[in-house]
Amino acid sequence: MPYQHVTFHQTGSLAVGGRLLTDDQRSVQSGRRRSNSLTLGHRACQGCGEALGARYALDAVQRATGGQTIAVNATGCLEVFSTPFPETSWQLPWLHSLFGNAPAVASGVAAALKAKGRTDIRVVGQGGDGGTVDIGFACLSGMFERNDDVLYICYDNEAYMNTGVQRSGATPPAARTATTEAVGPEPGNRFGQGKNVPLIAMAHEIPYVATATVADLRDLEAKAERAMEFRGARYLHVLVPCPLGWGSAPKDTIEVARLATQSGVFPVFEAEDGEVVGVSPIRHRVGVRDYLRTQRRYAHLFQPDERTDIIDRIQRGADRNIKRFGLLPAGVQEESAS
């Protein structure tokens, strides 16, 4: 009997059978009442991870709050591409003030709502990695320390993209940026001590901290919704590949983010009151080579000669993440020999 071989590409995700789920079990984006917070017309590059992440995160927040959300945006790609004068792609009340003050502006909005007795309206602050881990860091820490009722979302594309891909405090070691060129004996960004803002947020013992990526959008939605179950300061750090800055193919944005998690380069976890309460385990472990190879910002690690020394050092960092967060349940094998 002739038969056709069927592959379920989405095995393991919650998408298959989505139609069988009730509305509140569905992903927000597949729901009929998604709010389209960030709608069409924006000017993000093709394959922009930040546009994708922002849309999913905010729609999930909108669902959690019944559409009662105010967003405060730091300067950066997200702000610029979403509001080309005289248009706007935002379908929710949205305020942009400066590059380094979004957490404080969000605190101000929350304070006003509290004074007016409108705590049914919730506040989201958002910005890129530069706006969050560098120039907005003091305001972020202050907002955390006061435990203001704000969810702050950092869309981490690991550099100052809006100004042309310069290094930020979130740029990983060895990555080429416009201010850490791939030249000299130690090409790309130097190996520093790192600046892990999710862990720093946890040190403030705020109610909720989580990391996510655009590789697992359902997880991102779930975390955005979970964050809204708490009052007080909450922090969501989302890895969002940037095809332009990373030199990756626009069609590979999801794949690149997935390789970041499956290699251990970017640990995905959740914490409450300063304690880790959950991690997303690695399902198909890959070596960091597989992740690095997808991006031109690391091209100098592979040609003209392979810089095994640097790649190994990056691998050691990923291994440390895996151990530290317990990302590898027993039995998961490495997919590629790296």
Add this chain to the structure above:
Amino acid sequence: MLRQIEGSRAVAEAVALCRPEVICAYPITPQTHIVEALGFKVKSGTLRPCEFLNVESEFAAMSVAIGASAAGARTYTATASQGLLYMSEAVYNAAGLGLPIVMTVANRAIGAPINIWNDHSDAMSQRDAGWIQLYAETAQEALDLHLQAFRIAEELSVPVMVCMDGFLLTHAYERAEIPIAEQVDMFLPRYQPRQVLDPAQPASIGAMVGPEAFTEVRYLSHARESRALDLIPDVVAEFGKVFGRDSGGLVRGYHLDDAETVIVALGSVLGTIKDTVDELRADGMRIGVLGVTTFRPFPAQAVCDALAIGRPTKRLVVLERAFATGLGGIVSADLRMALAGDRAAALHPPVMSTVVAGLGGRPITRASLRNMLHDAAAGALEPLSFLDLDKDLVQVQLQAGRAG
């Protein structure tokens, strides 16, 4: 109620009577007593509903104020000196967004060298930020200007800075009339924001504007701020009706009718100047005073009208508590621009001298003023001079510098 009260407390009473909904502050001398008093009121529950945020910097203070004001709350903060510079980026932003925030600046010098005492360098550095700037002469006026500031800010959707001299006004005890809540409620209507962050009517606020419209946006903020020149006299008139006091305004003259020499100044030094002028007039000198209360927008017409140049004013002495390094007077430059458009001044160009005085808290004494004004009347005052400058000391330094 008439009370013997510290200037800072008087201002705190006035601000509280305006029923702000969000107050945020970061401490800096000499602003502290104002926000401490307000913090007490909020914490003890006498000022309700109001959120008081202890923020981590002045940059955050102004940023919180921006968020709160955009969300429709009446918002207040206070700062001085280094703090004002530290928040400068957000100061411009608040004006650009048209948010009617009221801020007290307890005027203090700017370092280096660090100096906690009074002059006007801080507020003057932000004069072109798009805020209305009012300068108080007395504690009573500081109190009154805050009541007026909320009214003006909210009517125009422009932020207002109330400048009061650090220590001289913030820390001195004076008799001041504290209004009652009913009066303030009559004078200051509830805040109706022009545009507000509201899920029921989502708006995008603070979007990017390119060359195609930026000039127009700026022109409109200029036009809006300039409307304060018409509004302020009305507000002052209404203030008089409700509170029974004449306070605030654009400019205030003192013995200008027959004055050949007029001394122009801002802030608390006007008190000493008026005392000195009384003495000089007793000696027969025809001299008067022009106090500038509203410095931004600059009341060019009101200044020209008050001065009556040539009839008989022929000499202007501008006493400045700050200056533009490498140039000279700041107020003087604005005054020159105002007079350039005045026909009387074109026919009888007045002699104008800038006197920089009272930097970093140096006392401005009646004796020094008297000598300086005698020189002015005798035509012996330099175009730019520094009151009580230790000339020997600076000469030694200048020569040492040259030798090195």
